Amino acid sequence: MEHPLEKRYPVNAKDYNLYEEIGEGVSATVYRALCSPLNEIVAIKVLDLEKCNNDLDGIRREVQTMSLIDHPNVLRAHCSFTAGHNLWVVMPYMYGGSCLHIMKYAYPEGFEEPVIATLLREVLKALVYLHTHGHIHRDVKAGNILIDSNGAVKLADYGVSACMFDTGDRQRSRNTFVGTPCWMAPEVMQQLHGYDFKADIWSFGITALELAHGHAPFSKHPPMKVLLMTLQNAPPGLDYERDKRFSKSFKDMVATCLVKDPKKRPTSEKLLKHHFFKNARTSDYLAYTILHGLPPLGERFRVLKTKEADLLVQNKILYEDKEQLSKQEYIRGVSAWNFDLEDLKSQAALIQDYEEVSNAEERDESRKQRDRYNVVGLSAERMSAETASNSIAATNQEDGLSDLNDLESSLASFPIKPLQALKGCFDIGEDDECANRPNWKGVIRSESEQFITMSSRAMDQDAGRNVDENSGQSSSLPRQVIPEYKKFLSSLLIPDNAFSLKKVTGNGDRDFPQPKFQSERNHSGPLLYRLRRETNNPSSDDASEGAVVRRGRFKVTATDLSPKAMAV
Numbered sequence: 373m374e375h376p377l378e379k380r381y382p383v384n385a386k387d388y389n390l391y392e393e394i395g396e397g398v399s400a401t402v403y404r405a406l407c408s409p410l411n412e413i414v415a416i417k418v419l420d421l422e423k424c425n426n427d428l429d430g431i432r433r434e435v436q437t438m439s440l441i442d443h444p445n446v447l448r449a450h451c452s453f454t455a456g457h458n459l460w461v462v463m464p465y466m467y468g469g470s471c472l473h474i475m476k477y478a479y480p481e482g483f484e485e486p487v488i489a490t491l492l493r494e495v496l497k498a499l500v501y502l503h504t505h506g507h508i509h510r511d512v513k514a515g516n517i518l519i520d521s522n523g524a525v526k527l528a529d530y531g532v533s534a535c536m537f538d539t540g541d542r543q544r545s546r547n548t549f550v551g552t553p554c555w556m557a558p559e560v561m562q563q564l565h566g567y568d569f570k571a572d573i574w575s576f577g578i579t580a581l582e583l584a585h586g587h588a589p590f591s592k593h594p595p596m597k598v599l600l601m602t603l604q605n606a607p608p609g610l611d612y613e614r615d616k617r618f619s620k621s622f623k624d625m626v627a628t629c630l631v632k633d634p635k636k637r638p639t640s641e642k643l644l645k646h647h648f649f650k651n652a653r654t655s656d657y658l659a660y661t662i663l664h665g666l667p668p669l670g671e672r673f674r675v676l677k678t679k680e681a682d683l684l685v686q687n688k689i690l691y692e693d694k695e696q697l698s699k700q701e702y703i704r705g706v707s708a709w710n711f712d713l714e715d716l717k718s719q720a721a722l723i724q725d726y727e728e729v730s731n732a733e734e735r736d737e738s739r740k741q742r743d744r745y746n747v748v749g750l751s752a753e754r755m756s757a758e759t760a761s762n763s764i765a766a767t768n769q770e771d772g773l774s775d776l777n778d779l780e781s782s783l784a785s786f787p788i789k790p791l792q793a794l795k796g797c798f799d800i801g802e803d804d805e806c807a808n809r810p811n812w813k814g815v816i817r818s819e820s821e822q823f824i825t826m827s828s829r830a831m832d833q834d835a836g837r838n839v840d841e842n843s844g845q846s847s848s849l850p851r852q853v854i855p856e857y858k859k860f861l862s863s864l865l866i867p868d869n870a871f872s873l874k875k876v877t878g879n880g881d882r883d884f885p886q887p888k889f890q891s892e893r894n895h896s897g898p899l900l901y902r903l904r905r906e907t908n909n910p911s912s913d914d915a916s917e918g919a920v921v922r923r924g925r926f927k928v929t930a931t932d933l934s935p936k937a938m939a940v
C-alpha cells in the first residue's frame with residue numbers, strides 16, 4: 373500500500389510547474405506537472421469552479437473521497453487547493469494514461485481478451501474496496517481506468533461518487549441523475565427507487581464491452597436517445613457471431629453484469645470469483661502488451677486532439693451541414709455527460725427536434741426496421757415495449773443501434789417507466805384538457821403520444837399562439853423553436869485557439885489559462901448545451917431552483933442540485 377502522506381505535497385500553485393495537457397474532462401483539464409520541492413512528476417486536475425455550475429458538492433465529494441481512500445487500485449489524491457477560481461487536485465501521474473486514450477490511439481477495435489481480463493480484474497478489486505467502504509463510484513468507464521508505466525491499474529475520478537452510508541442531502545444524491553449515459557444503469561436513469569452499488573456493476577459490464585469493441589454500446593447516439601435505448605432495449609452484450617474472438621466465459625461475465633434488475637446482478641465480490649478472471653495476467657504483461665512502444669502520454673493526447681480537430685474540419689467541408697456536424701460531434705463522443713438539470717431540460721426539449729433534423733439515412737433504416745417487423749407479421753407501433761425490445765435484441769446484434777433510429781416510432785412504443793423516469797427529472801405537464809384534443813396524427817393516442825401532444829401544446833401556448841393552429845402539424849415543433857435549435861446546432865463553434873497546446877507554468881494566484889475547448893467531449897451534452905446556454909439562450913439561466921420553466925415539450929420544475937457553498 374502506498375502512503376503518500378509521509379510526503380507533504382505543497383498546497384500552493386507556485387510550487388508546481390504545469391507542463392503539457394494530458395487529458396480533459398467535462399469541467400477539468402489535466403496536466404502533467406512537476407512538484408518542485410519534491411522534484412516529483414505529478415498529474416494536476418484543474419477544475420474551473422466558475423464552470424462547474426451547481427455541482428460544487430460533487431467536486432467536494434470527489435476531493436474528500438480521493439484523499440481518504442487507500443487501495444492500490446484506486447487513485448488517491450495527494451492534496452488539493454484553490455488557485456484563483458480554479459481547484460487544483462494533485463494526483464500521482466499515471467504514465468500510461470487512461471485505457472480510453474490507449475484504445476483510441478492504438479487499439480481502436482478494442483483489446484484482446486487477456487488484456488481485458490487483466491484490466492477488469494484490477495478494476496473489480498477497486499470496486500470491491502469501494503463498495504465495502506460504502507462508496508458507489510458511479511462513473512466506471514475506460515476513461516477512468518488509468519495505467520502506470522509498470523502496468524499498475526487504478527480506477528480514477530470520483531466526480532460523481534456517492535457514499536451509501538450518508539444520510540440527508542448526500543443520500544438524496546443517490547436519487548439524482550448522475551453519470552455518463554452510455555455506462556449508466558437503467559435504475560439510475562429511472563430514478564424510481566434510487567440505486568445502490570449494483571449500478572457500478574452495470575457500468576462495469578458496459579466498460580467490458582467498451583474495452584472489447586473500442587467504444588461503449590450506443591456511443592454514437594445523443595445522450596437522450598441513449599437513455600431511451602437503455603431503458604427500452606434488451607441489455608447489450610457480446611454477440612455469439614460478431615464476437616467470435618471472445619470466450620464463452622467472457623460473454624457470460626458480461627451477461628451477468630448487464631441484467632436490468634439490479635438485484636439479479638452479482639456483487640463485486642462475487643463477480644471477482646467469476647472464472648473469466650482466471651484469464652487475468654500480471655501487470656508486467658499489461659505494460660508489455662499495451663504500453664510498449666507508445667509515445668509519451670502528452671504526445672498521444674496531442675495527436676488525438678489534432679486528429680479530432682482535423683475530423684471536425686473534414687466533416688465541416690464534407691457536409692456543410694450543421695446538423696450533421698453536430699451529429700459527428702456526438703459520434704466522436706467519449707464520455708462524460710453529467711446530468712445537471714439544465715442539461716437534461718435542454719436535452720428533453722430538443723429530443724424531437726434532433727430527430728426531425730436527422731438525416732435521411734436514419735429514416736431509411738427505420739423504414740427498413742418497420743419492414744422487418746411487418747415481414748414477421750407485426751406492426752412496430754403495436755408491439756408492446758417489452759416485445760419490441762426483445763425483438764430488437766433478437767434481430768439486431770449491432771449494439772441494438774438501428775432499431776430506434778426513428779424517434780417517432782420509439783416514442784410511439786415508449787413504455788410507461790421511462791416516462792416516470794423523466795418525471796423524476798421533469799414535472800411533466802399533465803393537463804386534463806388534452807383528452808379533448810384532436811388525435812395526434814389521426815391515430816388512437818398512446819400515453820406517450822398524449823404526452824407529446826400536451827407538451828407541444830404547452831409550448832404553443834407559451835408562444836402565444838392558438839393551439840389549434842398547430843394541431844394539424846403532425847409532430848412538427850412550433851416554428852419559432854426550430855430556428856432556435858438550428859441556431860444551437862450551428863453554434864457549435866470552435867474557437868481559433870481551441871486546439872492549441874500551451875506550455876504553462878503554475879504561478880500562485882495569477883491568471884491561469886482556462887481549460888480549453890473540450891475537443892474530446894463533443895459527444896457530450898454539457899459542452900453542446902453549455903454553449904447553447906451561454907451563447908444563444910441566456911434566458912435558460914432563469915431556471916433557478918423551484919422555477920417552472922416551459923421549454924420544448926416539457927414543463928420542468930427544477931427541484932434539486934441547488935448550489936452549495938464550497939469548502940475545500
Ligand SMILES: Nc1ncnc2c1ncn2[C@@H]1O[C@H](COP(=O)(O)OP(=O)(O)OP(=O)(O)O)[C@@H](O)[C@H]1O
Binds near residue numbers: 417464467469707
Ligand atoms: N493521474 C492521471 N495521470 C494520467 N492521466 C490522467 C490522470 N488523471 C486523468 N488523466 C487523464 O485525463 C483524462 C481526463 O480526466 P478527468 O478525470 O478530468 O476526466 P474523465 O474522467 O475522462 O471525465 P469526467 O470526469 O469529466 O467524466 C483521463 O481520461 C485521463 O486520460
